[in-house]
Amino acid sequence: MKELPRIQDDLYEAVNGEWLETAVIPDDRPTTGGFATLDEEVTKLLIADLTKFSSKGNVPEIPAFKDAVSLYGKVLDVKRREEEGITPILSLLQRIQGLKTVEDLNTQLGELAALPIELPFRFYVATDMADATKHCFALIGPGLILPDVPYYAPEHPAGKALLGVYSQMATAALAFSPLSEEEKVLYVKDTLEFDALLSTSAKSQVEWADYVHNHNPMKAEEVAKQLAPLDFDGFLKALFGKEKPEIVVVYEPKAIEKLSSHLEGENFIKFVHWCYVKTLLRNSNLLSPTLRAIGGIYRRTLTGQAADPSIEKDAFNLASRTFSEPIGVYYGRTYFGEEAKKDVVAMVKEIIETYKRRVKVNPILSEETREKAILKLSTIEIKMGYPDFVHPIYEKMKVEQGDSLYATMEKLEKILFEDNLSKLHEEVDRQEWAMPGHMVNACYDPSKNDITFPAAILQKPFYSLSQPHEANLGGIGAVIGHEISHAFDNNGSHFDEKGNLASWWKEEDFARFKEKTDAMIALWDGIPFHGGKVNGTLVVSENIADCGGVAVTLEIMDHLPNADYQEYFRNWARVWCVKAKEEYIQLLLANDVHSPAKLRANMPPRYFPQWYEAFGVKETDAMYLPPEKRIVIW
Numbered sequence: 001m002k003e004l005p006r007i008q009d010d011l012y013e014a015v016n017g018e019w020l021e022t023a024v025i026p027d028d029r030p031t032t033g034g035f036a037t038l039d040e041e042v043t044k045l046l047i048a049d050l051t052k053f054s055s056k057g058n059v060p061e062i063p064a065f066k067d068a069v070s071l072y073g074k075v076l077d078v079k080r081r082e083e084e085g086i087t088p089i090l091s092l093l094q095r096i097q098g099l100k101t102v103e104d105l106n107t108q109l110g111e112l113a114a115l116p117i118e119l120p121f122r123f124y125v126a127t128d129m130a131d132a133t134k135h136c137f138a139l140i141g142p143g144l145i146l147p148d149v150p151y152y153a154p155e156h157p158a159g160k161a162l163l164g165v166y167s168q169m170a171t172a173a174l175a176f177s178p179l180s181e182e183e184k185v186l187y188v189k190d191t192l193e194f195d196a197l198l199s200t201s202a203k204s205q206v207e208w209a210d211y212v213h214n215h216n217p218m219k220a221e222e223v224a225k226q227l228a229p230l231d232f233d234g235f236l237k238a239l240f241g242k243e244k245p246e247i248v249v250v251y252e253p254k255a256i257e258k259l260s261s262h263l264e265g266e267n268f269i270k271f272v273h274w275c276y277v278k279t280l281l282r283n284s285n286l287l288s289p290t291l292r293a294i295g296g297i298y299r300r301t302l303t304g305q306a307a308d309p310s311i312e313k314d315a316f317n318l319a320s321r322t323f324s325e326p327i328g329v330y331y332g333r334t335y336f337g338e339e340a341k342k343d344v345v346a347m348v349k350e351i352i353e354t355y356k357r358r359v360k361v362n363p364i365l366s367e368e369t370r371e372k373a374i375l376k377l378s379t380i381e382i383k384m385g386y387p388d389f390v391h392p393i394y395e396k397m398k399v400e401q402g403d404s405l406y407a408t409m410e411k412l413e414k415i416l417f418e419d420n421l422s423k424l425h426e427e428v429d430r431q432e433w434a435m436p437g438h439m440v441n442a443c444y445d446p447s448k449n450d451i452t453f454p455a456a457i458l459q460k461p462f463y464s465l466s467q468p469h470e471a472n473l474g475g476i477g478a479v480i481g482h483e484i485s486h487a488f489d490n491n492g493s494h495f496d497e498k499g500n501l502a503s504w505w506k507e508e509d510f511a512r513f514k515e516k517t518d519a520m521i522a523l524w525d526g527i528p529f530h531g532g533k534v535n536g537t538l539v540v541s542e543n544i545a546d547c548g549g550v551a552v553t554l555e556i557m558d559h560l561p562n563a564d565y566q567e568y569f570r571n572w573a574r575v576w577c578v579k580a581k582e583e584y585i586q587l588l589l590a591n592d593v594h595s596p597a598k599l600r601a602n603m604p605p606r607y608f609p610q611w612y613e614a615f616g617v618k619e620t621d622a623m624y625l626p627p628e629k630r631i632v633i634w
């Protein structure tokens with residue numbers, strides 16, 4: 001056993017080092033520890049339950065749960081899937097192959113959009129950022145093969161090799177298609193060429209992280225002009241008839257502006273080949289187990305994951321994604337106690353009240369802005385555990401015995417697709433949950449001004465009725481504070497208490513806030529990690545949230561009698577404990593809006609005097625940060 005560092009030099013390693021040395025990353029995952037370990041446990045538990053229900057029946061009386069169990073069983077019917085091979089998707093592939101001109105595409109676009117196919121643009125009905133009671137039609141460019149735009153630069157260390165792996169995977173999948181040998185080669189080549197074209201106008205992850213800039217409302221007729229000769233107006237008519245939207249919110253303006261040039265002349269056939277290959281790969285997990293294994297090659301290379309999940313996990317993942325709410329409600333009702341729910345809700349309320357007290361004395365805010373911030377805090381809605389009801393849409397989602405797995409998913413996705421479109425002229429349902437009960441995560445939705453804590457995260461090390469209160473504050477407490485802080489991060493700060501994009505700040509207050517967020521970017525930017533560097537701009541919103549989460553829970557600690565600060569910081573470090581494949585570490589470092597877990601554990605404590613007092617941290621210790629560099633925003 002290697003010697004552990006002193007806690008004053010490396011909190012994360014001192015607390016987690018022993019575990020890190022012996023922990024083994026399961027073959028079918030890129031990480032283990034913290035969130036991943038809990039997720040693994042939840043998955044195993046639910047697999048056991050679904051297996052029991054699919055063999056013995058006696059399915060719980062939860063809407064659509066029976067169909068979730070049927071879908072689970074359908075994935076497990078390996079014999080049938082192997083026999084069917086690529087057949088279930090052949091007619092869709094042939095239809096794609098039949099597209100020879102833009103006119104062909106125009107006449108079918110509305111119909112194709114309801115199918116599990118890759119189109120030259122993506123879209124969905126979303127909450128309107130300008131008026132969060134309403135919906136809008138959101139338009140996005142097509143997805144790229146590589147994880148981010150910088151991967152396409154010739155000097156990028158991994159980009160070219162990853163494209164090589166992708167083309168090997170595509171070639172292996174096409175071997176099952178009825179294409180001729182020359183066509184197979186051409187299709188793969190064209191796929192990469194069309195993808196390279198798309199990469200020249202796609203948004204980077206840093207740009208996506210600036211969420212507010214997704215809001216680019218345009219007249220539908222202007223968008224149609226940009227997209228011509230694609231018949232965007234005809235497409236909207238096909239989807240909505242007379243009710244078609246007059247305004248389209250373009251999330252990715254450059255991608256949409258350049259799209260028609262990407263489809264010009266010979267490029268159109270490249271697009272068709274790209275569509276064929278990407279549609280086959282996107283659905284490969286629903287075809288034969290052999291095709292499913294091929295379809296996972298690229299993702300495994302990207303994340304360093306050694307093997308595909310077992311067929312049971314695959315079945316669970318599909319059932320749990322498709323029937324997320326019925327399964328989440330089942331999980332919550334079966335495994336989550338009322339006592340825990342009451343306790344954590346009380347904790348959230350205390351954290352919100354403490355937050356208000358902190359806002360009242362926050363030196364960057366004037367009285368006017370403080371009042372608005374307090375109003376926003378007072379109106380945050382709390383979604384704890386799991387919803388009381390399953391959304392009625394699930395009742396329509398029937399899994400038929402006779403259908404292939406692919407045909408089943410095509411039908412189910414179509415129902416969800418139509419449900420999404422039907423919301424365009426409806427009011428936003430604020431009671432809808434953003435995450436199901438069995439998800440190990442939590443979130444803040446700036447458009448609803450609500451926070452969601454699924455039942456599955458309310459476990460050790462985050463939370464337990466049997467662990468010290470200090471540990472709960474350093475775990476779930478800091479996560480609660482983190483989610484609340486998203487209401488006031490560089491993105492959330494642009495939304496008011498109703499979830500509308502609105503500037504509720506006094507100008508000079510916002511300028512001071514901006515100074516602080518810039519300082520947060522500068523503090524983090526360039527921190528070396530695993531041979532790479534942190535991109536301070538990419539991770540700023542999450543760093544602001546972490547800082548706020550620790551600040552507010554430490555203030556609660558300050559009011560506890562004989563508070564054990566060491567326990568608080570140890571559990572804060574425990575929840576970030578993770579062991580990951582090197583490839584996955586690099587992937588997250590380049591693309592994730594969260595900083596690496598180890599840095600999340602080690603940086604925020606240094607902003608606060610309680611850290612220095614709890615462990616007697618001195619200037620000579622590695623986890624010392626000079627006072628002028630410490631940042632506290634909320």
Ligand SMILES: [Zn+2]
Nearest residue numbers: 482486542545
């Ligand atoms: Zn966050």
